[in-house]
Amino acid sequence: MRESAGPPGGHETGNADILLVNGIVLTMNGNSDTYEPGGVAVRDGVVMDVGPSEHIRSRYRASRILDTSGCVVLPGLINSHTHAAMTLFRGLADDLPLLDWLERHIFPAEKKLSAEWVYWGTLLACAEMIQSGTTTFCDMYLFEHEVARAAGAAGMRALVGEVLYDFPSPAYGPVENGLRHTESLIAEWKDDPLVRIAVEPHAVYTCSPELLIKCHELAAKHDVPLIIHLSENDAEVNQVRKRYGVSPVVHLENLGMLDRRLIADHCVSLDERDMELLALRQVQVVHNPESNMKLASGIAPVPRLIDLGVNVALGTDGCASNNDLDLFGEMDSCAKLHKVATLDPTVLPAGTVVKMATRNGARALGMEGKTGEIQPGCWADIIVVDLDKPHLTPLFSCASHLVYAARGSDVRHSIIHGRLVMENRRLLTIDVAEAISRVREFARKIRV
Amino acid sequence: MRESAGPPGGHETGNADILLVNGIVLTMNGNSDTYEPGGVAVRDGVVMDVGPSEHIRSRYRASRILDTSGCVVLPGLINSHTHAAMTLFRGLADDLPLLDWLERHIFPAEKKLSAEWVYWGTLLACAEMIQSGTTTFCDMYLFEHEVARAAGAAGMRALVGEVLYDFPSPAYGPVENGLRHTESLIAEWKDDPLVRIAVEPHAVYTCSPELLIKCHELAAKHDVPLIIHLSENDAEVNQVRKRYGVSPVVHLENLGMLDRRLIADHCVSLDERDMELLALRQVQVVHNPESNMKLASGIAPVPRLIDLGVNVALGTDGCASNNDLDLFGEMDSCAKLHKVATLDPTVLPAGTVVKMATRNGARALGMEGKTGEIQPGCWADIIVVDLDKPHLTPLFSCASHLVYAARGSDVRHSIIHGRLVMENRRLLTIDVAEAISRVREFARKIRV
Numbered sequence: 027m028r029e030s031a032g033p034p035g036g037h038e039t040g041n042a043d044i045l046l047v048n049g050i051v052l053t054m055n056g057n058s059d060t061y062e063p064g065g066v067a068v069r070d071g072v073v074m075d076v077g078p079s080e081h082i083r084s085r086y087r088a089s090r091i092l093d094t095s096g097c098v099v100l101p102g103l104i105n106s107h108t109h110a111a112m113t114l115f116r117g118l119a120d121d122l123p124l125l126d127w128l129e130r131h132i133f134p135a136e137k138k139l140s141a142e143w144v145y146w147g148t149l150l151a152c153a154e155m156i157q158s159g160t161t162t163f164c165d166m167y168l169f170e171h172e173v174a175r176a177a178g179a180a181g182m183r184a185l186v187g188e189v190l191y192d193f194p195s196p197a198y199g200p201v202e203n204g205l206r207h208t209e210s211l212i213a214e215w216k217d218d219p220l221v222r223i224a225v226e227p228h229a230v231y232t233c234s235p236e237l238l239i240k241c242h243e244l245a246a247k248h249d250v251p252l253i254i255h256l257s258e259n260d261a262e263v264n265q266v267r268k269r270y271g272v273s274p275v276v277h278l279e280n281l282g283m284l285d286r287r288l289i290a291d292h293c294v295s296l297d298e299r300d301m302e303l304l305a306l307r308q309v310q311v312v313h314n315p316e317s318n319m320k321l322a323s324g325i326a327p328v329p330r331l332i333d334l335g336v337n338v339a340l341g342t343d344g345c346a347s348n349n350d351l352d353l354f355g356e357m358d359s360c361a362k363l364h365k366v367a368t369l370d371p372t373v374l375p376a377g378t379v380v381k382m383a384t385r386n387g388a389r390a391l392g393m394e395g396k397t398g399e400i401q402p403g404c405w406a407d408i409i410v411v412d413l414d415k416p417h418l419t420p421l422f423s424c425a426s427h428l429v430y431a432a433r434g435s436d437v438r439h440s441i442i443h444g445r446l447v448m449e450n451r452r453l454l455t456i457d458v459a460e461a462i463s464r465v466r467e468f469a470r471k472i473r474v
Numbered sequence: 475m476r477e478s479a480g481p482p483g484g485h486e487t488g489n490a491d492i493l494l495v496n497g498i499v500l501t502m503n504g505n506s507d508t509y510e511p512g513g514v515a516v517r518d519g520v521v522m523d524v525g526p527s528e529h530i531r532s533r534y535r536a537s538r539i540l541d542t543s544g545c546v547v548l549p550g551l552i553n554s555h556t557h558a559a560m561t562l563f564r565g566l567a568d569d570l571p572l573l574d575w576l577e578r579h580i581f582p583a584e585k586k587l588s589a590e591w592v593y594w595g596t597l598l599a600c601a602e603m604i605q606s607g608t609t610t611f612c613d614m615y616l617f618e619h620e621v622a623r624a625a626g627a628a629g630m631r632a633l634v635g636e637v638l639y640d641f642p643s644p645a646y647g648p649v650e651n652g653l654r655h656t657e658s659l660i661a662e663w664k665d666d667p668l669v670r671i672a673v674e675p676h677a678v679y680t681c682s683p684e685l686l687i688k689c690h691e692l693a694a695k696h697d698v699p700l701i702i703h704l705s706e707n708d709a710e711v712n713q714v715r716k717r718y719g720v721s722p723v724v725h726l727e728n729l730g731m732l733d734r735r736l737i738a739d740h741c742v743s744l745d746e747r748d749m750e751l752l753a754l755r756q757v758q759v760v761h762n763p764e765s766n767m768k769l770a771s772g773i774a775p776v777p778r779l780i781d782l783g784v785n786v787a788l789g790t791d792g793c794a795s796n797n798d799l800d801l802f803g804e805m806d807s808c809a810k811l812h813k814v815a816t817l818d819p820t821v822l823p824a825g826t827v828v829k830m831a832t833r834n835g836a837r838a839l840g841m842e843g844k845t846g847e848i849q850p851g852c853w854a855d856i857i858v859v860d861l862d863k864p865h866l867t868p869l870f871s872c873a874s875h876l877v878y879a880a881r882g883s884d885v886r887h888s889i890i891h892g893r894l895v896m897e898n899r900r901l902l903t904i905d906v907a908e909a910i911s912r913v914r915e916f917a918r919k920i921r922v
Contacts, residue, residue, distance in 0.1 A: 113867070114878060116867070116868045116875075117868075117869070117871050117874035117875055119870075120823070120824055120874050120878065121809075121822075121823035121824060122820060123820060124819060127819070150864050150867060154864040154865040157864060157865070158865070210782070226735050290586075316810060317807075317815060318812060319810035319813055319814040320809075320819065320878070321813075322814055322816070322821075323814070323815060324814065324817065330858060345879075348864050348878065349864070349874065350878070355803065355881075358764075359807065359810070361765035362764060362768050363767060363811075363814075365769075365770040365774065366766060366767040366768075366770055366773060366811075368770070369770045369772065371571060371575070371768065371769055372569055372570060372571060373569075373770075375568070375569035376568055376569060381895065398546075414910070415600075416561075416602040416906060416909065417605070417606070417798050417799070417800065419561070419913050419914065420562070420564060420917030421914075421917070422564075422565045422566045422567075422917065422921065423565050426565035426568050426797065427564075427565055430565065430566060430568065430768070430796065430797040430798070430887075431565065431793075431797045431798045433800070433881050433883060434881070435881060435883035435884075458864060461864065462862070462864065465868050466867065466869075468868070469869070469870065
């Protein structure tokens, strides 16, 4: 990296905060424009301009110039479904039958949670996410005001919401409080540049139709996303069919809840009618291949959903079922899993998968045209991936390398909302040693 | 890392070259012994002793002491099937139908290969493998004398062999030359501490029964492994059934070739009879989950093979179909793929998968009790993985972290045959910049 006061003279048309020059810029915009060498000018949190490096260099001055030679510059990745604070339980229990895992390990450990632990678990998650190229995440968990606070402290973009269900929550007690709490969170974070609030009923099998309808109304009233786990595995679908006589997707359709504001996580066990409904109602689907694999939930019919025109984004799910938050690994797993599942090597090519982790994520989270691409007027959420390494040599295709060969550890710099949050892999917003030490302290408590 | 002349006084019983102290040592020996904190004493290429850190510290002196606090120390990983030089084609062509990929991209590019390019492609592969924790690899390709030379230069342990088939090879011409060449390689590398030679017929569908029998005899004569691609996908099985009336496995059984010296790569499309034969004859199976996924070959029945008592090792296959050589990613994919394939989250637990990449690999390659474990008398092939990172926090289980959360980039040091080949991620045996620049030069040639 090089700092300077910008090029002498030239044809600058403005002052920028940061210029990125000399890299391969993948804009991921509607035309998939690529500039090699390319540049980006950033000011006041947004992208002012993107284009050939020479164009950017000659037209803008900045106090900060990042030389991204040998690197690919792309929009920051979007983790469209996670439970960030579950870093606290990373590797606590693996390779177990689902009920055993939940009832004997995760639920007892969650009983020891407090708002404070959720803050530290999330801050650690933010460190890991920034270090592996994620700039925006979408979260569902308990004590979400602390998740919002941690995201803000880390300088990460986040869509968060308190999880709601029929039984009392350790965070807010009875669900009426949860709905009120959600509404107050919406008001509290309304004007925040980074954090937005969603309404988040847990799932069809844990929320009564009445609660689901209240959630839907609340989301509509404030025009915020509604987020739910949906059809994660056959057991869920069978349970819902037994109770309501229809699939979880049809159940939501019957409640009038399927619309483009709904973010449906997982969508593994779908029949053709379910998929057609998701397409017709323009529901946002978030695919979590590694968690679905590890928990043996099944393989979501992603190629078919995409064929039907559904917007499919990518998520890691929580660290208890992955066990990391690295979207590079997730892209790799996603691209490969569907090839072997369909026995068709042309399914989900690399370019499609990079789109799932960028543009599609932005669209899913209601941030279309604001992040997930590098375009004038978008928020400046940008990562720089270093290609000058043995495992990324030679270079024939950036998309191929990003999906099939790069790892989160290849991300060198990260900019979120125009702010440099990681520089040469050093986190500038988080005291990593403190976050690690706090989470270890919690781990000692729950191991007892 | 700390260097010193060892502890003052103490009860040393010998001089070592290197001591590793204060880490968590996973020996991966027959008892799965673990020492925390543990230590290892290395001398003359072999492990002298392993045990509690204090025991090692007090009993040995060494000019080199590696403080592995906060790290896990384990046997170097074994990549039991790859085509190392195919780094040259990494990302050249992806997401294509198999024949298109081979005939329009890989074969034309391979026509431009020479012995020199195989050397540089392999050296780059060695850099990537060492940097991601592999200390031993098993290779099949053209111009394998250059692979042997590159492995030697990199200080890596390798089992290599020239690929043999019915048609003329760009490397040696007619197959009789190939057999003679293999025999001369066996003689040439007989006493090498790192490199061993195998006999490597490509596959049942590319080698006549006569050639296969000659290969088997040659391997038996010199008591070296015989390596073949076997039942990689349904198309191969159908083709072999059409020609010989039996499956590829039964075809080899009928030729009298199934035995414990045979290393069978892939083994994706197997029926129950095939699996029973592989078990009965104690054939070594190498599983390559990521390549099988990316090429849409299918899912090998690994849990069933293991149940039947087959030794199953792990490989990455070549970079044209993966596209990396990172066994950490491969372990992750392996553990997750079989859970979702069987809809059973208890299948292939983390500990089993670490074994596949260490002990089982050593056994497959005919190096049982020599590498793949840290045990007195074994070759000192050891890696040190740094756990002091956000994505490896907290720590409940080392095996879980190694499989589900660590990446190759978390490997800090690597020792092969008692020699430190990577220290704090810096490669000590390879000029990485030169290898990268040579491979880029070749890439420019084949892109034209």
